[in-house]
Amino acid sequence: MTVIPISTAPGFAASTPEVPPTTLQLPVAPVAFCRMRLATEEKKGQALSAADVLAEIGERTGLSRVELEGPGDPLASMAVTLATIGLVKEHYPALTIGLTSLGLGAAEQAAALAAAGVTGCTLLIDTLDGPTAEKLYAWIRPGKKTIPLQTVVPLLLEEQAKAVPALVEAGIAVTIRTTVYPGLNAHQVVSIAETLSDLGATAMELVPFVADPAQEGGPESATRVHME
Numbered sequence: 376m377t378v379i380p381i382s383t384a385p386g387f388a389a390s391t392p393e394v395p396p397t398t399l400q401l402p403v404a405p406v407a408f409c410r411m412r413l414a415t416e417e418k419k420g421q422a423l424s425a426a427d428v429l430a431e432i433g434e435r436t437g438l439s440r441v442e443l444e445g446p447g448d449p450l451a452s453m454a455v456t457l458a459t460i461g462l463v464k465e466h467y468p469a470l471t472i473g474l475t476s477l478g479l480g481a482a483e484q485a486a487a488l489a490a491a492g493v494t495g496c497t498l499l500i501d502t503l504d505g506p507t508a509e510k511l512y513a514w515i516r517p518g519k520k521t522i523p524l525q526t527v528v529p530l531l532l533e534e535q536a537k538a539v540p541a542l543v544e545a546g547i548a549v550t551i552r553t554t555v556y557p558g559l560n561a562h563q564v565v566s567i568a569e570t571l572s573d574l575g576a577t578a579m580e581l582v583p584f585v586a587d588p589a590q591e592g593g594p595e596s597a598t599r600v601h602m603e
Contacts, residue, residue, distance in 0.1 A: 397437055397438060397439045397440060398438070398439070398440040398441070398442055398473075399431065399432060399435055399438055399440070399441045399442070400441075400442045400444055401423060401428055401431060401432075401441055401442065401443055401444065401459075402420060402421075402422055402423055402444055402445050402446050403422050403423050403428060403443050403444070403449065403455065403456065403459050404422055404443070404444065404445055404446065404447035404448050404449045404451060404452055404455070404456065405421075405422040405446070405447050405452055405455065406447040406448065406451040406452045407445075407446070407447040407448055407451060407516070408447070408448045408450070408451050408476075408477045408479050408515065408516060408517065409448075409477055409512055409513075409514060409515045409516065409531075410512070410513045410514050411511060411512060411513060412510065412511055412512060412513040413511070413556070413584070413586075413587070413590065413593050413594070414513070415587045415589075420446055421446070422445075422446060422447065422455075425458070425459065425462055428459055428462060428463065429462065429466055432463070432466075432467055432470070438467075438470060439469075439470065439471065440470060440471045440472070440473060440495075441463060441467075441470055441471075441472055441473070442472075442473045442474065442475060442497070443456060443459060443460070443472065443473070443474040443475070444474065444475040445475070448476050448477055448479070449474045449475070449476055450474075450476045450477070450478075450479060450480050450481060450484060451479075453480075453484060453487075456474070457487070457491050460472055460488075460491045460492055460493065461491065463492075464491075464492050471494050471495070472491075472492050472493050472494065472495075473493065473494065473495035473496060473497065474488070474493060474495075474496055474497070475496075475497040475499065475552070476496060476497070476498060476499065477498070477499050477531070477535075478498045478499070478500070478531075478534055478535040478538040479517050479531065479534050480517075480534065481496065481498070481534070481535075481537075481538035481541065481542060482534065482537040482538050482541035482542075483541075485538075485541040485542045485544070485545040485547060486545050488542075488545070488547060489545040489546050489547055493547055494546070494547060494548065495547060495548045495549075495550065496538075496542050496547050496548070496549055496550070497549075497550045497551075497552050497580070498535060498538060498539065498549060498550070498551055498552070498576075499552050500535050500551050500552070500553060500567060500571065501553050501554050501556070501560055502559075502560045502563055502567070503532060503536075503563065503566065503567055503570060504560075504563060505528050505529060505532065507559060507560055507563065508524075508528045508531065508532065509524045509525065509528055510559060511556070511559065511560070512524060512528070512531075515527045515528070515531055517530065517531075536574065539571055539574040539575050539576050540574050540575050542575075543574075543575035543576075544575075548577055548578075549571075549575060549576040549577060549578075550576065550577070550578040550579065550580060551567065551568070551571050551576050551578070551579045551580070552579075552580040552582060553567055553579065553580070553581055553582065554581075554582045554583075554584050555581055555582065555583055555584055555597045555601055555602060556584045556594050556597070557584070557594050557595050557596075557597055557598075557601050558594045558595075559594055561597070561601055564581065567579075581602060583596065583597035583598075583601065583602055584596060584597045585597075
């Protein structure tokens with residue numbers, strides 16, 4: 376495994392000149408699979424309608440990729456997601472399409488996603504450890520009902536582990552996005568990277584946790600030292 380120091384990673388330097396983004400993130404998923412225990416209380420925006428999606432893309436120049444994401448999870452409402460993908464492909468066939476997901480049901484939907492035109496998937500995986508997951512998630516809802524964490528966490532971890540090789544086999548490149556929580560999962564990041572790399576993931580994004588001043592008793596914000 377090659378380790379790239381964050382200070383020398385591509386795009387890290389703040390002094391690089393600003394260029395128009397080539398990837399557009401589109402919040403199209405109305406239904407969520409989970410809520411993080413340490414999430415802020417602010418309301419998330421609404422999912423975009425089909426007309427809004429086309430309008431957002433049409434207002435940008437130089438786009439090469441769109442990423443389908445929240446405010447919920449694209450895999451929690453597959454009919455909406457597949458319809459959105461079809462719409463984008465119909466009007467902008469040159470764009471590549473990715474999505475961001477917790478990974479529940481990803482193994483079962485991998486072939487359908489690939490057939491629809493998805494070429495990349497970012498999986499939100501903050502831990503591979505059950506007790507840590509119980510500290511990070513407020514609730515997880517694979518279907519219409521919330522399941523007790525002790526019951527559903529093993530299911531989530533199993534689904535995420537199955538998702539990586541299934542997506543790769545379907546021709547979808549997998550990136551892992553991990554939020555770094557000091558004192559909770561920061562010491563697990565290397566293990567997460569090694570384990571999921573072995574399963575076929577090809578990239579990893581690390582996101583620093585930013586503490587909400589209104590919440591007491593949680594971890595501190597991740598600093599540059601933590602991220603290094």
